[in-house]
Amino acid sequence: MVKLTDVARLANVSIATVSRTLNGHSTVDKELADRVRAAAAELGYRPNVVARNLRRRGTRVWALVLTDITNPFYTALARGVEEFASANGYAVLLGNADEDSAKERRHLSAALEEQVAGIILASRYATTDLSTVLAAGTPVVAVNQQLDATVDSVVADSDGGARRATEHLLDHGRTDIICISGPADAETATTRAAAYRRAMTDRGLSADVRHTAYDTAGGLAAARELLDDGTPVDAIFAANAAIALGVIEALQERHITLGRDVALVCFDDPPWSRIVDPPLTVVAQQPYDLGTEAAKLLLGRIRGEGPSSPVSIQLSTSLVVRQSCGCPR
Numbered sequence: 001m002v003k004l005t006d007v008a009r010l011a012n013v014s015i016a017t018v019s020r021t022l023n024g025h026s027t028v029d030k031e032l033a034d035r036v037r038a039a040a041a042e043l044g045y046r047p048n049v050v051a052r053n054l055r056r057r058g059t060r061v062w063a064l065v066l067t068d069i070t071n072p073f074y075t076a077l078a079r080g081v082e083e084f085a086s087a088n089g090y091a092v093l094l095g096n097a098d099e100d101s102a103k104e105r106r107h108l109s110a111a112l113e114e115q116v117a118g119i120i121l122a123s124r125y126a127t128t129d130l131s132t133v134l135a136a137g138t139p140v141v142a143v144n145q146q147l148d149a150t151v152d153s154v155v156a157d158s159d160g161g162a163r164r165a166t167e168h169l170l171d172h173g174r175t176d177i178i179c180i181s182g183p184a185d186a187e188t189a190t191t192r193a194a195a196y197r198r199a200m201t202d203r204g205l206s207a208d209v210r211h212t213a214y215d216t217a218g219g220l221a222a223a224r225e226l227l228d229d230g231t232p233v234d235a236i237f238a239a240n241a242a243i244a245l246g247v248i249e250a251l252q253e254r255h256i257t258l259g260r261d262v263a264l265v266c267f268d269d270p271p272w273s274r275i276v277d278p279p280l281t282v283v284a285q286q287p288y289d290l291g292t293e294a295a296k297l298l299l300g301r302i303r304g305e306g307p308s309s310p311v312s313i314q315l316s317t318s319l320v321v322r323q324s325c326g327c328p329r
Helices: 004-011 015-022 030-043 049-056 072-087 101-113 131-135 158-171 187-202 216-228 241-253 287-302
Strands: 061-066 091-096 118-122 140-143 152-156 177-181 209-211 235-238 263-267 281-284 312-315 318-320
Touching: 004 015, 004 030, 015 030, 061 072, 061 101, 072 091, 072 118, 072 287, 091 101, 101 118, 101 131, 118 287, 140 287, 152 158, 152 287, 158 177, 158 187, 158 235, 158 263, 158 281, 158 318, 177 187, 177 216, 177 241, 187 209, 209 216, 216 235, 216 241, 235 241, 241 263, 287 312
Parallel strands: 061 091, 061 118, 118 140, 140 152, 152 312, 177 209, 177 235, 235 263, 263 281
Antiparallel strands: 281 318
16 A cells, blocks of 8 residues: 655655645645656555545535625525534635636635535536545535536536426517527536527527626626627527626617517526516526535535445426516516
C-alpha cells in the first residue's frame, strides 16, 4: 500500500507538502504541487478515504456553493439544505459563484482548506473539475444540474416539464413558439431546449431556440432581438423565471399584450409570478425539496452509507396553469 511518505520521497518534498497538495490547499508552490501529483500518479497513490471520512465526521460544517444566490430558486434551495443540516447538527458555509468558474474554484478550494465534512454544489457548468476535491476524499453532491464528474446528484425533471409547457402552448393553437433558453453550456438549458424541439417537431413544426444568460438582462436582450428581427412569434417558452421577466419587459416596451398577442410559459414559480398581469403559467419545480434531498444524500455519504456507485435522484415538475398562456381566468 502506497503511503504519503512514499510520495514525499519520490517527489523530494516534505510529507506536509504532500498532504497540503492532495487536500487541495492553494498555498503550495505550483512546481512542488506538480511534482507531488506526478509522484502520486506514478506510484498509484490512493487516499485513505475511510480514515479521512472518520476525521471529517467530527467536522460539523458543510459547504454549499451556488451559481447565483440572487435567483429566488437558489434561495429556496439553500433553505432546504440549511434546515436539514441544522436539524442534524451541521452548520452550512455559503459560497456564491456568480456564474463565474474561477470564483467557483476558489470557493471549492476554500472548502477543502476548511476541511468541511462535505460539499453541495449547484454549478452552471457540467464540466466543473472536481478531481482535487474527490482526491481529498470529500463527499460532493451536485444539485439542479448533473455533472460530468461521478458524484451523487439531485435534479428536477427538466425534460418532462419543458415538453409539457410546449405542448400546452401547442394545444392553444400557438404554432410560432420560440424557446429562449439559458447558456448553451448549461445542462438544464440544453435539456429544456431539446424537449421543446421534440415537442415542436412531433407536431410537424420548426423549432427556434435562442440561448442567452440565465438572468433578466439576458431575457430582455433575447426578446428584443426576437421581436425586432421579423421572426413570427405567437408564444415564448422561457427556460427560467428570470428570462421570463426580461421577456415581459420587452413585450411591455412594444405594447404587446401578454397572453393575447404573445403567450408565455416559463420554468420556475417565483412569488411574483402570481401577481403580474396576467399571472404567469409556469413549470413549477421544488427547489426546497431539491436542497433537502441533496442534504440527505450528503449526510449519508459522510456517514459512509449508500451504494458505491453515484446516486441520481430526479424530482417531478408540474405545470401550473394561469393566464399568460392564454387560458381564461
